[in-house]
Amino acid sequence: MEPTNPLSNISVVLVETQRGGNIGAAARAMNNMGLQHLKLVSPREWMNEECQMLAGKAIDLVTSAKIYSTLDEAVEEENIVIGTTSARKRKGSQKIHTPREMAPRLCEYGKAQRVALVFGPERSGLTDAHLAKCQYLVSIPASPDSPVLNLAQAVLVLAYEIFTVQPPVSDFSFQLASDGEREQMFADMQRVLVDIGFLNSQNPDHIMRSIRRFLGRADLTPRDVRILRGMMSQVEWFVGGHRSPDR
Amino acid sequence: MEPTNPLSNISVVLVETQRGGNIGAAARAMNNMGLQHLKLVSPREWMNEECQMLAGKAIDLVTSAKIYSTLDEAVEEENIVIGTTSARKRKGSQKIHTPREMAPRLCEYGKAQRVALVFGPERSGLTDAHLAKCQYLVSIPASPDSPVLNLAQAVLVLAYEIFTVQPPVSDFSFQLASDGEREQMFADMQRVLVDIGFLNSQNPDHIMRSIRRFLGRADLTPRDVRILRGMMSQVEWFVGGHRSPDR
Incomplete structure (x- = not known):
C-alpha cells in the first residue's frame, strides 16, 4: 500500500469569515503548501471579486469548498481538531502549542486520520465554545505589541509548518573544492x-x-x-x- | 551595554511592488514579527486605501518607509543582503537556503550588522541582476504545483522564521563591509x-x-x-x- 500523503488528510476550516478576500488569500496559501481541502462555516461572503483576485489559481479550492452552518457539522467526520487562537486570548487551563511543536504530530496523525485546522473570524477569533471543541490549541508566536495576524497569514504559518515537516525539498548537492x-x-x-x-x-x-x-x-x-x-x-x-x- | 535586538537591525526591502495592498499586508506581517524598517524601491503605488486597510495599525511602518529609485541605493549601507527567489527560478550555481536554515544566521548577523531582506515584484520576482547583488539566496519551500507565494505571505514566512529563532549561541560581532x-x-x-x-x-x-x-x-x-x-x-x-x- 502506498503511504498516504498526510497533507491529503488535512482540512482548513474557516469559521464565520467576514471577507471574501481573506478566503481567497487563505486558499492561495493552502495551495502553496499542498493543502487542498477547504471548509467554510457560515461565511459572510466568499466567492466575490476580491476572493478571486487573491486566490489566483487556487480559486479551485474555493469553488470546491464545502459550506456548513455550524462548526459541529464541519468537523463531524474529522478525527483530530486543532483550534487556533491568538496569544492575547490564552486561557489558563488549556495548554497552548506552537505550530512548530504541533506540525510533526499533525503529519503523524495525517497518515491515517482526518485532521482539521480551525480558524475563527477576523476580528474576534474563535469563541470559548469553539475552542472547547478542539483537542489541541495552537497559537502563533508574535510580537506582544502586535500579536494578531491576518487570517490568511495565520493559515499560511500553520500550513507552512506542516509542509516543512515533509522530507525537505531543497537540494544541496553542490560540490565544494577539496x-x-x-x-x-x-x-x-x-x-x-x-x-x-x-x-x-x-x-x-x-x-x-x-x-x-x-x-x-x-x-x-x-x-x-x-x-x-x-x-x-x-x-x-x-x-x-x-x-x-x-x- | 545592552545587547542589540537583532530585529532592530533587519530591514525589509520591497522592489518594484505593484500593489499598495501588498505593501500594507507586508507591513502588518512585519509588525506581527517585530520588524520595523521598511524600504521601498520604485513602488508603483503605496499609500492608498487598500494599503491602509491591510496594514491596519502597522500603517506607521509604511508612513516611515524610505523610498529609493534603485536597489543599489536601498542597500548601500547594508552589510548583509539576502535575496528571495521562488523555487522555479533556481539557478544551478548559486546555493539556495531555506528560511529556517538562514534565520539563526540572520539573527547572529543582526546583533552587529545591518541586514536587508529583499523581495521582488509580485509577478516576476527579483531579476538575475538583483539576485547577483545578494550574498545569500533564500527560497521558501512550497508545493511544486504552486510554488509562488503572495508577496506579503513571503515576507511573513521570513519574518516569522527570524522571530522564532531561539536566543542564539555563537557570536558574530565582527564588522562586515557595506x-x-x-x-x-x-x-x-x-x-x-x-x-x-x-x-x-x-x-x-x-x-x-x-x-x-x-x-x-x-x-x-x-x-x-x-x-x-x-x-x-x-x-x-x-x-x-x-x-x-x-x-
Whole structure:
C-alpha cells in the first residue's frame, strides 16, 4: 500500500469569515503548501471579486469548498481538531502549542486520520465554545505589541509548518573544492602576489592569512577555484611578458 | 551595554511592488514579527486605501518607509543582503537556503550588522541582476504545483522564521563591509580584470557573477575589501607601468 500523503488528510476550516478576500488569500496559501481541502462555516461572503483576485489559481479550492452552518457539522467526520487562537486570548487551563511543536504530530496523525485546522473570524477569533471543541490549541508566536495576524497569514504559518515537516525539498548537492585544490590555488596566489610586489617576499604570511580566512568562508566550488587560479595565471602571464629585464 | 535586538537591525526591502495592498499586508506581517524598517524601491503605488486597510495599525511602518529609485541605493549601507527567489527560478550555481536554515544566521548577523531582506515584484520576482547583488539566496519551500507565494505571505514566512529563532549561541560581532564598499571593489576588479584580458570586455558578466557569488559568501570585512582592492590596484599599476605602447 502506498503511504498516504498526510497533507491529503488535512482540512482548513474557516469559521464565520467576514471577507471574501481573506478566503481567497487563505486558499492561495493552502495551495502553496499542498493543502487542498477547504471548509467554510457560515461565511459572510466568499466567492466575490476580491476572493478571486487573491486566490489566483487556487480559486479551485474555493469553488470546491464545502459550506456548513455550524462548526459541529464541519468537523463531524474529522478525527483530530486543532483550534487556533491568538496569544492575547490564552486561557489558563488549556495548554497552548506552537505550530512548530504541533506540525510533526499533525503529519503523524495525517497518515491515517482526518485532521482539521480551525480558524475563527477576523476580528474576534474563535469563541470559548469553539475552542472547547478542539483537542489541541495552537497559537502563533508574535510580537506582544502586535500579536494578531491576518487570517490568511495565520493559515499560511500553520500550513507552512506542516509542509516543512515533509522530507525537505531543497537540494544541496553542490560540490565544494577539496583542500588540495584550495592549497594549489593559495600557492599560485602567493607566488603571483609576491611577484607583482603586493606581498612582501620576506613576510607574505600576514596578508595571506587574511586572504585564506575570507576565501575559507566562501564555500568555494571547484569552478570558483579554477576562476581564481585562471585570474592569477593571467596576471602572471602579463607580468612575465611585460617585466623589465633588470628585475 | 545592552545587547542589540537583532530585529532592530533587519530591514525589509520591497522592489518594484505593484500593489499598495501588498505593501500594507507586508507591513502588518512585519509588525506581527517585530520588524520595523521598511524600504521601498520604485513602488508603483503605496499609500492608498487598500494599503491602509491591510496594514491596519502597522500603517506607521509604511508612513516611515524610505523610498529609493534603485536597489543599489536601498542597500548601500547594508552589510548583509539576502535575496528571495521562488523555487522555479533556481539557478544551478548559486546555493539556495531555506528560511529556517538562514534565520539563526540572520539573527547572529543582526546583533552587529545591518541586514536587508529583499523581495521582488509580485509577478516576476527579483531579476538575475538583483539576485547577483545578494550574498545569500533564500527560497521558501512550497508545493511544486504552486510554488509562488503572495508577496506579503513571503515576507511573513521570513519574518516569522527570524522571530522564532531561539536566543542564539555563537557570536558574530565582527564588522562586515557595506554593500557600497563591496560594489566599489567589484568595479575595480572588473576594470582591472578586463584590462589584463582575464575578462572579455564585451561580456565580463558571466565570470563576474561567479566572483560575486563566492566573495558574497565570504563575509568580507572592510579590511578584506581593502586587501582585495589593494591587490587590484597593484596589478593595475604593474600593467600600466609595463604595458607595451601598442596596446
